[in-house]
Amino acid sequence: MHDLFAAEVRGLDLVAGPDGATFERIRDAFERFSVLVFRDQDIDDERQIRFSSRFGPLETTKVGTNGAGSQLVVLSNLGADGTIVPPTSRQMLNNRANQFWHADSSFKPVPARASMLSARIIPSAGGDTQYCCMRAVYADLPQRLKDAVEHRVAIHDYGWSRGRVDPELVTEEEKRVVPPVRQAMVLDHGACGRSLYLGAHAARVEGMPEAEGRALIDELMAFATQERYVYSHQWRPHDLVLWDNRAVLHRATPFRGSAEARHMVRTTIAGDGPTVAVPHVAA
Incomplete structure (x- = not known):
């Protein structure tokens, strides 16, 4: 689907469900390509839960989110x-917030491993989902920026990021449930290389003055979201897309949301551990 990442899986009927050998091929492709597209999968919630659960335990949706x-x-x-x-x-304001580049659940102590999104109703134009290959981004970073992020930690803050859309969007209960957390700015994927880990929830850089940290995050995000690193998925009815939240960022694109319907359902595969060992967040 793109020179750097993203692949389409063909000839698979997820209603019946893949056998063990086929699923291992899918898992291998997921590790390699980070984004997998399955066309013509007219599945319901139960089947989506069943298939995505084969990749690992699913997150329970947090308070304040639809579902x-x-x-x-x-x-x-x-x-x-x-x-x-x-x-x-x-609901609309939260949808607007999803138009910022982000990784799902990066605001949790253990961020999400992967997400699976099913297109149930799509608009006639717009409402695409764009993905950014953060492994290729890290590989191409100038040495100056690689040095700047090495061993660095960013503070991911859900309240801060949603507040950019509307200061009243996040409730006090949500802030209590998802307080700011520490995340490594670089993740190691073993044989698949390393990736830059940032996104809209990254509010500041630990150990740096706030303005200096914000400037670094902004510079990194501007580099990462250049067109050459981006795959834009134009949804068709019953598309199912799986992506690796620790290897890509994503965002929704605008559409005529006051006139046309868009209804998508996501399952989220939980991560297997924190990106940094110490949970303390500096003030």
Whole structure:
């Protein structure tokens, strides 16, 4: 799908479910390409949960998110009655926040390993999802920037990032449940190389003056999101896309959200450990 990453898996019926050998081929492709596209998968929530669970335990959706308490995240501009919600609604504001480059659950002490998104209803134009290959980004970083991020830790803060959309968007309960956390700025993937780990939730750099840390994050993000590192997925009905949150960033693109429906369902495969050993977050 792109010179650097992302691949389409063909000839697979996820309704029936892949056998063990086929699943291992899928897992190997996931490790290699970071983003996998499965076309024409008309699956329901239960089948999506069953397939994604084969990659590992699923996260339980946090408080304040559509789908809270379940294994599903519902990314939609539709209300419970099936009509489009107002532009100023909390649901729409959260959708707007997802248009920033981010890695799912990087604001948790153990960030997500992977995400699987199913296209149930898509608009006629826009509403794509873009992915950025952070392994290729790290490999291409100028040595000056590699030196700047080596052994560095960024503070990922959900309240801070959502506050960029609306200062009142995150409730006090959400802030209590997901306080700021420390994340390594570089992740090691063994044979697959290293990746830069940042995104919209990265508020500051530990041990650096705030302005200096923000300048470094902004410079790194500008480098990372150059067109040559980006794959734009134009959704078709019943597409299913799996991606590695520790190797790519992603974002949604705008669409006519006040006039057309977009309804997507996500399952999130939990990570297997923190990116840094010490949980303390500096003030």
